[in-house]
Amino acid sequence: MKLVHKDLKPNEKRDNNPSRAWSVLFEVYGITQKIEDHGYFDINTNQMMRNETVRRAYRERYPEHSNNIPDNRNILKFDFSSDLPNIFKEYGLEILPVGKNNYRIATFDMYHKIENKAVPISKVNSSIEIASLDFNNITTEPAAQAVAEITGMLKAIF
Secondary structure, eight states: OOOOOOOOOGGGOOOSHHHHHHHHHHHHHTHHHHHHHHSOEEEEGGGTTTSHHHHHHHHHHOGGGTTOOOOHHHHSOOSSGGGSOHHHHHHTOEEEEEETTEEEEEOOOOOOOOOOOOOOOOOOOOSOOOTTOOTTOOOSHHHHHHHHHHTTHHHHHO
């Protein structure tokens, strides 16, 4: 399998810890070559940012960030395709958990493009009142999920 490199536009690039960390991980483990050879690359959390070889490479490549090496948890969370580290976007790669502390990097298609369609807005009221939930001020994902479940939105959509 031959990976195709795509040059990212400036607005697609992210200068953040996950992008820096993954660029080092790809370099240390030769991940793109291994994906080309085998179709995927499996990585264990012990090989990531707690690994001394990786930490040393990170400090050398990014001395200005050497006191702020990210932890594994922060480099493994990508809720949206736009959150993917630069190197993943450049090669069309994604990452999935495949077991306890193990992840597979390959050319998956994990994200569904949501089309913005004009749909009628339905006003819903909840018959349930929860003191800790202000239906007019939903600011967190867990609160939005709770409201969607309580009001029947999830059932209506799915």
